[in-house]
Each structure stands twice: as structure tokens, then as C-alpha cells.
Amino acid sequence: MKKKLFVLGSLVLAFFSAVANPADSVRIKGIPYPCSWINTPKNFNAAADSLSITAGQGSDFYNYPGGNYNIATAPILVFKPDENFVLTAKIKVDFKKTYDGGAIYVMVDSTQYIKFLFENSHYGKLAICSGVTNTYTDDSNNAITTKNEVYFRLAKSGNMFGLFYSLEGKNWEAVRLVNFVPKAPIRVGFSSQSPLGETCTSTFSEIVYTPGVFKDAKTGGM
Known part of the structure; x- marks a missing residue:
């Protein structure tokens, strides 16, 4: 992810509740539930076979490990998942600047989340x-x-979450397994970020969501 090179300000732990109005609901292929936004994107397109999210300038979600810095501005399109599930997607990013990236999140609030990121x-x-x-x-x-x-x-x-990646969608490698105990119901979502750039567009395609537990700790397979 990132090691910030600028001066860190006071730590502000911002809590939020992203409850969308019905008019704000977004439907995307591969996800059986309505989605809503945490932070508004600069632009987005929910096409027939993909989702693209364009993040604006200075957008990020990050709580510096040393303290004294917190940011929660990246747009995330989230939905309420089943108790157990496997979510797979291909991410393509139009990288321009350092820290541009596309991500999948497990979100509780701005102080508790998992961020799985493809980043420059x-x-x-x-x-x-x-x-x-x-x-x-x-x-x-x-x-x-x-x-x-x-x-x-x-x-x-x-409470076990597995993060896996593949370069071609066939051979999977584990990034990490983590026991994550949320303090409130989780939402899962897709995001783009551009902390140092003006914009960054991340496109998610081949989205497959399947309810149920995963059994293979090496690949995330069911």
C-alpha cells in the first residue's frame, strides 16, 4: 500500500453510516443485492458486463499505522453480503500516479475494514x-x-476471511488469511483511489458472487 511522505496531521477517526435512499441504489451484474455508495465517485458506469469507478483527486482510505493520519474519502460501492460467501472479480486500473489503485473492501466503518488493493x-x-x-x-x-x-x-x-489473487483467473495464490471480528454488520464493495493524482478509473469485470463457506485455504475455492 503506502508509506506517506507528507507531514501527518491530527488523527481523526471518522465514523459513517452509508444508508442509501432507494434512488441511490445501484445494480451491477454478478451481485444479487442492491449496492450503495460510501463517498460519491467522480464518475461510474454499471455496464452490462462490468463496473467502472472513477475516483477524484486526493481519494484514499487509509489509517496510518503510526497514528496521526487518517483519510476516508475513496468512493466504495457496497452491498450487504450473505453470512459466508466467495467473491471473485477481474480488476483493471488505468494507472497514472503513485498509489492509484482499485480495491475490494470488507467495510464496517472508517476505523475497521479490510482493503484488498491493486496499486501502483x-x-x-x-x-x-x-x-x-x-x-x-x-x-x-x-x-x-x-x-x-x-x-x-x-x-x-x-470470522475467517481469505484474500487470493490470480494473474489469469485460473491459478490462485493466497495473499492472507485473517480472523476479523467486526463490531457491526459488514458490507462488501468495490473501489478506486487516487491519493496523489487527479483521477483514477478502476474497472471490475467477470464478477462472480457465490454464497457459502470456502474450504480451500490455498485458493479460496468452495
């Missing part, structure tokens, strides 16, 4: 990252690729 890292490489936030973000770069698209899989079985 500060090392100048495209990185598969993950972070678990319980007040502060556990920040980790997990793998690199030269392609601007990758497959992500998020799987839940009770």
Missing part, C-alpha cells in the same frame, strides 16, 4: 496489497506484476 506502489511497481484496519492499518505489499489487470478473490467463512 511507491516502488514503481504494480503491487497486490492488503491491509486490515482495526483503528490503524496493518499495511502489506504481497506480490507484484507487470500487467495492469489481475483477478482478486475475497472469501469468508465465519
Whole structure:
């Protein structure tokens, strides 16, 4: 993810409740439930076979591990999932600036969430990252690729969440398994971010959502 190079201000732990009005509901292919926004995107398109989200300038979701900095401005399109599930999607990002990225979230509020991110890292490489936030973000770069698209899989079985990736959608590798105990009902969603750039568009396609527990801790398969 990121190591901020600018001066960190006071830590503000902002709580939110993203309850959408009926008119704000969004339907996307592959997800059987209505979706709503946490933070408004600069633009989005829920096409017949994909979802694209354009984040505006300075958009991010991050709680610096050392304290003194918190930001919760990235747009996230979320839905209420089943108790257990497996969610798979291909993410393609029009990388321009450092820290541009597309992500899948498990969201409670701005102080507790899981962020599974495909990012243009500060090392100048495209990185598969993950972070678990319980007040502060556990920040980790997990793998690199030269392609601007990758497959992500998020799987839940009770309080165990699995994060997996694949470069071609067939051979999966585990990023992490984490026991995550939410303090309130979770929502799951898709996001784009551009902390240092003007805009970043992330496109999610081949979205497959299946209720039920995952059994394979190596691939996230059911």
C-alpha cells in the first residue's frame, strides 16, 4: 500500500453510516443485492458486463499505522453480503500516479475494514496489497506484476476471511488469511483511489458472487 511522505496531521477517526435512499441504489451484474455508495465517485458506469469507478483527486482510505493520519474519502460501492460467501472479480486500473489503485473492501466503518488493493506502489511497481484496519492499518505489499489487470478473490467463512489473487483467473495464490471480528454488520464493495493524482478509473469485470463457506485455504475455492 503506502508509506506517506507528507507531514501527518491530527488523527481523526471518522465514523459513517452509508444508508442509501432507494434512488441511490445501484445494480451491477454478478451481485444479487442492491449496492450503495460510501463517498460519491467522480464518475461510474454499471455496464452490462462490468463496473467502472472513477475516483477524484486526493481519494484514499487509509489509517496510518503510526497514528496521526487518517483519510476516508475513496468512493466504495457496497452491498450487504450473505453470512459466508466467495467473491471473485477481474480488476483493471488505468494507472497514472503513485498509489492509484482499485480495491475490494470488507467495510464496517472508517476505523475497521479490510482493503484488498491493486496499486501502483511507491516502488514503481504494480503491487497486490492488503491491509486490515482495526483503528490503524496493518499495511502489506504481497506480490507484484507487470500487467495492469489481475483477478482478486475475497472469501469468508465465519470470522475467517481469505484474500487470493490470480494473474489469469485460473491459478490462485493466497495473499492472507485473517480472523476479523467486526463490531457491526459488514458490507462488501468495490473501489478506486487516487491519493496523489487527479483521477483514477478502476474497472471490475467477470464478477462472480457465490454464497457459502470456502474450504480451500490455498485458493479460496468452495
